[in-house]
Amino acid sequence: MTTTSVDATGRVSGGAAGPSPAAPGPDRRRRRKPPGTPQTWTAIGFAAPLLAYLAVFYAYPLWRNIELSVHDYTVRAFVLGNPEFSGFEKYAEVFASDSFGTALLNTALFTVVSIAFQYAIGLALAVFFRANFRLSGVLRALFLVPWLLPLIVSASTWAWMLNSENGIVNSVIEAFGGEQINWLTSPDTALTSVIIANIWLGIPFNLVILYSGLQQIPSEMYEAASLDGASARQQFWRITVPLLRPVSAITLLLGFIYTLKVVDVVWIMTTGGPGDSSLTLAVWSYREAFGTGQPDFSPAAAIGNLLIVIALVFGFLHLRMQRGWEKS
């Protein structure tokens, strides 16, 4: 989540600080220029690199991806460029595959459980850090470290910590009289293992966003509440939770969209195995295309497009919610 989470912050702060009617002065509002004036062409000129970039490096790869999914691309056809058109056959194959049910269920578990824990722990920490105690700034900054590390670094560290024979986790469990757990190599625990690592990775993102959300709740509210004799618990449920609702919703939705895309962590720790036991849709797509000796791009592209559709549905939900708040 290193990459994904940061751009989310930019977006969230952009959304929160964006054009709300009250904030900027009237001189900052848009003034429509009549079309065809030199001004318009200048604007297009400055945006031209981006427009060209989006067309060549976003639209074209996506188009190629759709094309891959509706053709039967064997390795040979891939190099020669003469695949057979197969329509939605590849999609049907994906849906009928034995791995599909497992991958769908794993994806649901992976995203929902990861996000639930990331959010709960992130919120608890944000509330904890809201009180300005000694060193709180430094400690809060240190919490960001997992977020900054390259994913391969965190994932391989976790893989070694969860190693069956030499891992520190099993060593602690055995010291307390427990039995050795084959975290990454047993089908029963592989998914749990990658979820644990992913929760750890996502806590900083949740902490940062929820903390900045808490900063926007006026402290007078808490002061008034404690004057009225409200307990800390009452303050949390009656003030923090309701006033944090918009920020929470955005955090959860972005978390969902970004967890859906996760490949690296799972791939590095378990490669989706053993068998299909920790296979998610994104990892499945990666495995079909690049993970085995024999690349199978057409089904991989079909799975990828399915992922885009799921992400977009929730993305639109996010945009609608954001728009709703900007209006209110």
Added chain:
Amino acid sequence: MRTRSWPKTVLGVVFCAFMLFPVYWMVNVSLTQTGDLRRSTPQWFPTDPTLEGYRAAISQQLPSLGTSLVVGLGCVALTVVIAAPAGYALAILHLRGGKALNFLLLVAQMIPAVVMAMGFYAIYVRLGLLNSVPGLIVADSTIAVPFGVLLYTTFMAGIPRELIHASRIDGAGPWRTFTKVVLPISRNSTLTVSLFAFLWAWSDFIFASTLARSGEFVPITLGIYQYIGNNTTQWNAIMATAVVASLPAAILLVVAQRYVAAGVTAGAVKD
């Protein structure tokens, strides 16, 4: 709400220690003797530290560190060159259809990297761009460009109109206004965008493992990955490489943190 109590600090330190334990463990293992790695009870502290892991890491991974540096810097340059003028067009020149473009950029950020990787692979196979540094720079930049444009747009929209008008009255054209007024004011945004563009390119695994997996130039993330595949006994060397790969992120953030913090809030007038 200022509590000056130590118990909370102690609790905070405990939470932090718990959270950062994997990072500590990475450093600890990187300093462990090879012979001690396979002991049934791992050593909690590097009582007998060795640098053999680091020696192995440096001797084998130096070229890939160089590759990652070049890819990261290239990605920064490409991202800023595209995002800064686009932000100017959207925020100050009021590009027509700007709302739709903003929307497209949001959608772009939702596309899974694995999908982009397949698309790029299909294109690069034909163009012979697989395993090339420019090819990887372009692919990695797709992570940062939408973010960069949105960040520049948000910041530039807050630049006081008076500055732009003053520049126009002085006879500066849009290009001069952009380079002499808007860009210098947006310095902090440029730093933020550059910082993240570099970090994302440096940390990228998916594009590296699909578009540059068998070339001469392998970025550091892939170096670690191949390391894991090749010699699973030398975890001290793997963890040492991991520590080295984490350094730029740590350094950049410590050094540039104040710019990031100052970035969005500091206005031109105060400068």
